[in-house]
Amino acid sequence: NRPVVNGEIWISFPGTGDSTGRLPPRERLGFVGPALATRSDRDGRWGCTLLSPVHDGFHVDAKHPDFSQTSITGSDARRLEDEIPEGPLRDLWAGTLVTVMQQGFTLAGRVVDEAGQPIHGAKVAKRLRTEVVVTDTEGRFKFQMLKTGTLGFTVSAEGFAPAWRQLEVTEPMPPMEVQLRPGAVLRLRTVDENGVQASGVTVGLEEWGDHRHALDWKAESGLDGRIVWTSAPPGDRLELYATGTGFCFTRGIYLEADGQEHTITLRHQLVVSGRVVDADSGEPVSEFNAIP
Numbered sequence: 055n056r057p058v059v060n061g062e063i064w065i066s067f068p069g070t071g072d073s074t075g076r077l078p079p080r081e082r083l084g085f086v087g088p089a090l091a092t093r094s095d096r097d098g099r100w101g102c103t104l105l106s107p108v109h110d111g112f113h114v115d116a117k118h119p120d121f122s123q124t125s126i127t128g129s130d131a132r133r134l135e136d137e138i139p140e141g142p143l144r145d146l147w148a149g150t151l152v153t154v155m156q157q158g159f160t161l162a163g164r165v166v167d168e169a170g171q172p173i174h175g176a177k178v179a180k181r182l183r184t185e186v187v188v189t190d191t192e193g194r195f196k197f198q199m200l201k202t203g204t205l206g207f208t209v210s211a212e213g214f215a216p217a218w219r220q221l222e223v224t225e226p227m228p229p230m231e232v233q234l235r236p237g238a239v240l241r242l243r244t245v246d247e248n249g250v251q252a253s254g255v256t257v258g259l260e261e262w263g264d265h266r267h268a269l270d271w272k273a274e275s276g277l278d279g280r281i282v283w284t285s286a287p288p289g290d291r292l293e294l295y296a297t298g299t300g301f302c303f304t305r306g307i308y309l310e311a312d313g314q315e316h317t318i319t320l321r322h323q324l325v326v327s328g329r330v331v332d333a334d335s336g337e338p339v340s341e342f343n344a345i346p
Contacts, residue, residue, distance in 0.1 A: 057098025158199030251279030286311035
């Protein structure tokens with residue numbers, strides 16, 4: 055085995071991200087998402103000092119453009135060295151863990167319409183949008199350096215309904231073709247609790263059918279409070295969210311893209327104010343954090 059030079063070492067902490075990316079983040083230890091910690095040297099060796107003495111767990115991955123992403127190891131909670139059983143985690147702390155990166159597989163495909171014509175500019179996105187590629191003038195796309203296992207991805211294009219595909223990554227994989235149907239029309243109107251149109255409200259997609267966070271769509275209401283989406287999935291239940299300045303974050307909006315106008319009602323935010331003082335002296339505290 056040859057050492058992998060300049061391999062990226064990524065570290066992540068559980069419970070530190072924001073599941074929607076839209077709500078105000080809470081204060082927390084760690085990073086919002088996986089963070090690049092260091093890179094391997096010419097001997098394939100690496101080290102980092104990012105772990106706090108107190109943590110709720112972590113996970114380490116290795117990435118390199120010539121190999122598939124590889125899990126190194128992780129821990130579900132802070133444990134003393136003598137509490138860690140024999141295995142990769144103990145070897146990691148001892149500096150003796152050897153990680154073998156595997157050559158990645160390639161999936162190539164083509165996106166076409168119902169007449170078999172290529173769709174240029176279609177987006178092909180892995181689940182949770184960890185990687186997004188765009189089709190060329192021939193409608194072709196390619197995912198490289200894939201690891202074995204289940205791969206799910208969404209194909210979307212303006213004017214067409216999105217399509218979800220799932221397959222097992224093996225070698226070799228023949229080129230695949232994804233055919234897109236015309237999109238359904240979703241019509242929305244955003245209003246406040248008094249029925250007055252609410253402009254500048256962002257409405258986004260949480261889930262379509264059984265596919266959660268598989269498609270990144272959002273739009274902002276105009277001066278008349280209206281939104282029209284012509285590339286919606288037909289026949290599936292959609293779960294939406296709505297948010298806007300001065301309004302409460304609204305979730306759990308369920309409807310279908312049937313061409314009819316659907317009204318989304320938002321409530322104005324409740325403003326809470328207060329004063330923070332020292333419990334002993336009664337003097338005002340000049341610097342503090344208020345977390346809802």
